[in-house]
Amino acid sequence: MSQFFQIHPDNPQSRLIKQAVEIIRNGGVVVYPTDSCYAIGCSMGNKAGIERIRRLRELDDKHNFTLVCRDLSQLGLFAKVDTAAFRLLKTHLPGPYTLILNATREVPRMLLHPKRRTIGLRVPAQPIAQALLAELGEPLMSVSLIMPGDTEPMSDPYEIRDALERQVDLIIDGGYGGVEASTVISLVDGDPEVVRVGCGDPAPFTA
Helix, strand or coil: CCEEEEEEEEEEHHHHHHHHHHHCCCCEEEECCCCEEEEEEEECCCCCHHHHHHHCCCCCCCCEEEEEECCCHHHHHHCCCCCHHHHHHHHCCCCEEEEEEECCCCCCCHHCCCCCCCCEECCCCCCHHHHHHHHCCCCCCECCCCCCCCCCCCCHHHHHHHHHHCCEEEEEECCCCCCCCCCEECCCCCCEEEEEECCCCCHHHHH
């Protein structure tokens, strides 16, 4: 049975955040809110956790995972960001965007796109996600909580608990989540390319 923490969406309780991070550090798989929708994640080097998430979401090995980072300086450890891209990211992050960038050597191979050395990265504005990342001190490896056969992410924490309480280690109830995933922008070849339109407005990247 998973644990179920009710954490305040604007003022996360530090005691519960510390307990949540302890579960993540001990190999746990966690459902948590972001500024787009609920996500499911684990620590970056947790191979068993990544496989559990793949099975749960029925993902093949071509599906890109996202590194959810605390800020731009952490993102810069895992992605190659030129001056133009940095200006763009500094203006629009934190926010509901996933950026596809060329990866640095810091990224574990199992998280990379199999053909191109690229990685998806996020810097969410959501206070619970930010508190988890600050306490953890490294990115969370995550995917959106869209179950097999569904087109939209799960948004009701109690429905999430009913569906997943035997399959994950922790569910964080941060209130109702969004029903759209993040907007995905590729910056791999320099010029921004909108890969998926989600809840983040793509216009700033295409202007």
